[in-house]
Amino acid sequence: MHNLFKAISLSYKNSPVEIREMVAFDETLSKRLLGMIEEYADISEALIISTCNRTEVYYSSADDQYETILKLIGMVKGIDHISKYKKYFTNIDEHDAAVRHLFNVSLGLEAQVVGDLQIINQIKTSYQWAADQNIVGPFLHRLLHTIFFTNKRVVQETAFRDGAASVSYATVELVDELTTAHEQPNILVLGLGEIGEDVARNLEHITDKKVVICNRSIDKAKVLAEELGYGVIPFEERNNAILEADVIISSVRVDSPLVTKDTFNESPVLSHKYLFDLSIPRSIAEDIEEVNGLLLYNIDGIQTKASQALEKRMASIPDVKAIISEAIVEFGQWSKEMEVSPVINKLKNALEEIRQTEIARHLKKASENETELVDKVTKNMMQKIIKLPVLQLRAACQRGEADSLIEVLNDLFNLENQSEKIKP
Known part of the structure; x- marks a missing residue:
């Protein structure tokens, strides 16, 4: 093995x-x-x-x-x-x-x-x-x-x-924190570039939510929505979805803001809406917070949060590698011992077979009490006899020298023809 x-x-x-x-x-x-x-x-x-x-x-x-x-x-x-x-x-x-x-x-x-x-x-x-x-x-x-x-x-x-060391995960972490009071927050993901798709996938970690995705290519949106169990709306209908959402996460590439104060002109904001602009250039107008109830988080603030977490993680890498090395050494010792486990089982069976054969041959006329006593004594003897070879075999295994000892035991007890299954 x-x-x-x-x-x-x-x-x-x-x-x-x-x-x-x-x-x-x-x-x-x-x-x-x-x-x-x-x-x-x-x-x-x-x-x-x-x-x-x-x-x-x-x-x-x-x-x-x-x-x-x-x-x-x-x-x-x-x-x-x-x-x-x-x-x-x-x-x-x-x-x-x-x-x-x-x-x-x-x-x-x-x-x-x-x-x-x-x-x-x-x-x-x-x-x-x-x-x-x-x-x-x-x-x-x-x-x-x-x-x-x-x-x-x-x-x-x-x-x-x-902490969250990526922009997408940091965004989702913040969404989760901000919507704790919502029984089932409505989340709109605008744009499915690399960051948008990553955000959509990471939203799976929020247990109870309703997610709708909106992308210029509706075919791409449908494929991802089917995979993740989300809703889809055509890009042309995004404004209605923006008005209905509790959270809007935008990573759309545009030359000028896609979401502005005008988007909310005809629909008053009755409760807080959280807007996340992960686009460069920005896709949500900088003055959007002038509309009552709208709170904007831009990529710079989220990136700072992610960068700080990443720095802590990078600093921890030597410690992680040391822990992994310890685990690998311990696992390696077990793995090496697994090599000799079948040999140990076969050796135990070979000695048990000898013990049972001799008991059957010499105790034909013994009483039940005598048979039980001899059985107990010989079992204890076998356990003590086999203890040293097993310890030596495991020690040889750790030194990488088990093969020669296995060969000797095979020759002595004809282990090649012995079953690995422990006999009762």
Whole structure:
């Protein structure tokens, strides 16, 4: 099991957004790919992570399955000649590098926004999908739970997850704070450029809200709305939506403000409206707050808040890396011991078989009390006899010298023909 873990990665670091969109996987496609990997690739465990910034396949196999998995990705996504896109994929075929990469991705060190708050939940979802397909074994179970525990340490012991470090997430965080008194705030997202789309996706973290998106390209708005369960309105009808919304988030590219005081001329503002202008040039008039009830937040203030959070996160990176290194060492020790676990089980079974055979041969005429006493004594003897070989085997494993000791035990007790399953 040790030294078998590998990964295939495509991320924002080496691929444009259109390529990332092309190989993105939802739950249905992820499970389909996992099923095909299990059937056609020589692997024992697998995990697929797919977000807007990356698609990655992690797997355990004695052999490099890069080419096979790449072909299966092409089949599931309906991509002809997937090899044309090979340059966008990174093959991580070294065990320790793949383990560390999954740690770094899960904890947000590899995220586009360092310390991304969403990624750990996305990893948990991916883990659940793989578990549903019964393609997660002892190695991945232990690795992922070690990562989840390490994430808790990072949250508790560092400032790496403090504050919102991106403009979009800082905006959503502020919207959430400002609308606590609203039972279900009506939120309008104007414009679906990079920031607008990111805001729309991050709004999922506000539990109870009604979101409508409005974009010049209504087709793009419909695709995103269907994915996220939001409403859509045509761009020409935006004014009505602005008047109805409690929160307006605008990132539309315009030469002059799109939302002005005139927008509210014929409709008095009966309660507070919160306007967020994330556009450059600005798409909401600077004097909009002259209308009673309107509060404006512009990109500079939000960017300052995000930058301060990002600085704290960047300063925490050495501490995060130290925590990860500690976790990897501990996991590595467990992983090495897993190598010898089958040998230990076989050795226990071999000795138990000898014990039971001798008891059956010599206690045919013994009373029930005598049999129970001998059984108890010989069990205790076996436990003491096996203790030292097990300790020596585990110690040899930590030194990387287990192979020779395993070979001796195999020869002495013919363990090759012994079952791993512990006998009662």
